[in-house]
Amino acid sequence: MPARNSAPARSQAVEDYLERILDLISTKGYARVVDIAGSLKISQASVTNMVQRLDAEGLLNYEKYRGLVLTKAGETLARNITRRHELLSDFLKLLGLDDEVIYHDVEGMEHHISPPTLRAIEALTAQLQRHPALLAKVRKEIDER
Amino acid sequence: MPARNSAPARSQAVEDYLERILDLISTKGYARVVDIAGSLKISQASVTNMVQRLDAEGLLNYEKYRGLVLTKAGETLARNITRRHELLSDFLKLLGLDDEVIYHDVEGMEHHISPPTLRAIEALTAQLQRHPALLAKVRKEIDER
C-alpha cells in the first residue's frame, strides 16, 4: 500500500510538537529537547527523534547538541495550529465547560478540525458572545442534567 | 455488573469498528468480515484480527467462519458512539457546513469528545434550532469569507 511518498508530514504528533515548540519559544525564548520532552511528557529520546524528522521535513533547523529554530514554514504552521487550538478552547469555554475538560478534549480534537469547520465555529463564537441570553440558556440546560 | 477486565479496549480503532458493525447490523441485519472491511476500507485480514480482539474483550461474540453478534456491552458502547457521531454531525450541519467536510471532521474528532462536551453541544444545538435568526447570521458570516 502507498505509505505516503516521502512526507507523512502532518500527523497529530507533528502538530503537537510544533505547537509546544512555538509555545516554549514564545514563553521562554527557546525550546530545548529537555523542555519539549517535559512539556509533552515523553522521553528526551523520542523528542530527539522527532526533531530530526522535523528538520528533515524543513519545519525547523536543528543542529545536534545545539538547539533548534522554527523555519518560516514551521512557524506559520505552528501559528495556525495554535490559533485553531485557541479558537476551540474559547468556544468550549463559552459553553461553560471546565478547564480540564476543555484542555483534554481540545488536545484530542484539534487535529481533526478542517478550516471550514474552524471558520464556522469562529463565527458561531462571535455571535454567541453577542447573545448572552441565549448562552445563559445553554449553560442552564447543561447544568440541569 | 461486570467491570471492565483491565484492557485498554477503547481505542479509536475499536470505536470505529463498533460503530460500523452496529450500522451494518442495523441496515443489513448482519455484519460479515467482508462487509466491515469494505465499509472501513481496510483488508479482511485486519478485520479478522480486530474481531478476534473484540471477542476477547467481550464486546462481541465471534465464531470462526460463522459470524458475529454484539454483546450487550458492545451494543451499548456502539450505540453511545453512534449517538455521539450523530449529535456532532447535526451540530455541524446546523452551521451550514458541507456534508463531506462534516463527514471527514466528525470521523476524526468524535473519539475525543467527552460526555460533558457532548452534552454542551447538544444543548447548544437545541437552542440554536430555536433561534434561526442567529443561525442565519452565523451562516452569512461564514459565507462572506
Next chain:
DNA sequence: TGCAGAAATTAGGTTTGACTAACTTTATTC
C-alpha cells in the same frame, strides 16, 4: 582547567493497527 552532572543522542525494543500472500472453509452452480 578539569570533572561531575545535566542534556542530548544512539541503539535497540515494544505496541498498535495496518498490510500482503498463502491457505482453509463455506457457498454456489452445473
Next chain:
DNA sequence: GAATAAAGTTAGTCAAACCTAATTTCTGCA
C-alpha cells in the same frame, strides 16, 4: 456431488511513535 468462487483465516511484515539503557557532548563551578 465436485469444481470453482467467495469469504475468512493465518503467518509474517511494516511504519509510526513511543520507550529504556548506554553513550556522548556540553556546561558550570571548585
